[in-house]
Amino acid sequence: MxxxxxxxxxxxxxxxxxxxxxxxxxxxxxxxxxxxxxxxxxxxxxxxxxxxxxxxxxxxxxxxxxxxxxxxxxxxxxxxxxxxxxxxxxxxxxxxxxxxxxxxPRVKRVPVQYTPGVAIPQFVDQVQRRARREVLIFDAPPYVLPLNEREWEQLAAGVSYRSVYSRESVERPGGLALISRYIEAGEEARVASRLPLKMMIVDRELGVLATPGGDGSEPGGVVMVHTSSLLDGLIDLFERVWAEALPLGLPGEEESAAAAELDPVEVQVLTLLLSGLTDEVIARQLGMGRRTVLRRVRSLMDRAGVATRVQLGWYAARRDWIELARRGPSQPPSGGSAAEEVGARTRLEPDTSNG
Missing domain, CATH: 1.10.10.10 (Winged helix-like DNA-binding domain superfamily/Winged helix DNA-binding domain)
Structure with missing residues (x-):
């Protein structure tokens, strides 16, 4: 030796x-x-x-x-x-x-830069620190850090955050509880059944995309997208996914949904159900028993007068339960196509994985 x-x-x-x-x-x-x-x-x-x-x-x-x-x-x-x-x-x-x-910023900057093997936690932290107005996030696994502590500091400083979480983000142990902490600090959060990529956009001037590592279980590098038509496309993609995603709120905040005959807990159950989560995961995230979730879903089905969860999704769309939750209390109805979309993009079949 x-x-x-x-x-x-x-x-x-x-x-x-x-x-x-x-x-x-x-x-x-x-x-x-x-x-x-x-x-x-x-x-x-x-x-x-x-x-x-x-x-x-x-x-x-x-x-x-x-x-x-x-x-x-x-x-x-x-x-x-x-x-x-x-x-x-x-x-x-x-x-x-x-x-x-x-x-x-530079005048002659290359619009896209790829950096492999970068220390992603420190890099993302530095990117967030430069934010002065807003941060847009597609949040999905894999994660390199359990918390985004910089977000709380930036929210307190007046920077707005809008995050769309993947179903896997909400399903992970403690996922909904952690998201609720961000919401309490001022974040606007929504959930989608799936996300096209994992990214962060700062002040509509810089986009950061995480690229997977060799085995795909952890990020392998970052792609920076500066002001360009490509960044405009990523911003448009975020806004489209945001418009279709379902809001995640805190209990007691869903006044518009309550006006539509739903109590706050029912709004949360329906939101997570329409996002594709199983009964077992919904129960774990909301801190209730699986049987309680089943009773809540059955209550919604009885109130809607339907026999299946797919029918419940169609009814929720027709009754504007989904639209009211999306637009909040102050926006007018859009006369949109929620009923047309709900069957194709939600997981409303009964959860039979645990009896």
């Missing part, structure tokens, strides 16, 4: 190891003992002496003495650690400079 982490070659490691066993030895005897040429031994001894691992004494008959490994080695380790920390600090400064230049 070499001590290359301390800057020693294999030969230098071998000589020092043998000297530790000898304790001390006349230099002229080392070639015979070690089986090495005198010139190579002299060169190695000078390196070891510079590192403080050996001491040379005597002039007429030089003797080399090995320094105690626990003392000399610790000093050498500390020296190497300081060098590594200094190198790390230098790389951090270069990284900040690189990212700052990558984010600052």
């Amino acid at each position: 070499t001590l290359d982490a301390l800057g020693l070659t294999g030969e230098e490691t071998h000589i020092y190891t043998e000297l530790v066993r000898f304790g001390s030895c006349e230099v002229e005897r080392l070639p015979a003992l070690l089986g090495l040429e005198p010139g190579r031994i002299d060169q190695a001894l000078h390196v070891l002496a510079d590192q403080g691992l050996v001491t040379l004494e005597g002039r007429e008959t030089p003797t080399v003495i090995a320094s105690p490994p626990d003392i000399a080695g610790e000093v050498l380790l500390l020296r190497r650690m300081q060098e590594l920390l200094a190198a790390r600090a230098k790389m951090a400064r270069l990284t900040d400079e690189y990212r700052s230049r990558a984010l600052e």
Whole structure:
């Protein structure tokens, strides 16, 4: 085993190891003992002496003495650690400079930039810090951090956040509870059965898309999209998905839905049901039993006078339960096509996975 982490070659490691066993030895005897040429031994001894691992004494008959490994080695380790920390600090400064230049606007900027292997949590944090007006998010797994703490700071500073969550985001353990914390802080949140990609758009000037890693289980890099027709297309895509997604709100906030004969809990159950979540996942996310979810769904079906969940979806669309939840209390009816869409994009069949 070499001590290359301390800057020693294999030969230098071998000589020092043998000297530790000898304790001390006349230099002229080392070639015979070690089986090495005198010139190579002299060169190695000078390196070891510079590192403080050996001491040379005597002039007429030089003797080399090995320094105690626990003392000399610790000093050498500390020296190497300081060098590594200094190198790390230098790389951090270069990284900040690189990212700052990558984010600052330029006249002749390439519209799309791909950066593989970037530290995504730090990069996304820096992107959010530059936001002054709004942040648009498509939120979907995989995740590199459990929380987006920067969002709470930005919401408190007056930056608006609109997030569309995938069904998988809501289904994950504690997903709805975490989303509720963002909503309490001021985020507008909606859920879609699926999202076309994972992205963040800041102030409609910069888009950041996460690219999957080799096995697809974690992000592998980021694509930055600057002001261009491509970014305009991504913004339009977000607005289209946002318009079709179902709102996620806090209990007691759905006044318009209550006016449409639904209580707040029923709005949450119906929203998650239309987003494709199973009864078991809905129960877990809302903190209630699966049987309670079944009773809530049955109550909605009885009130609608329907026999299946698909029929419930059509009824909810016709009664404007979905539209009222989408547009909020102040917007007029759109006369839209919710009834036409609900059968194609929702999962309303009974959940039979757990009996």
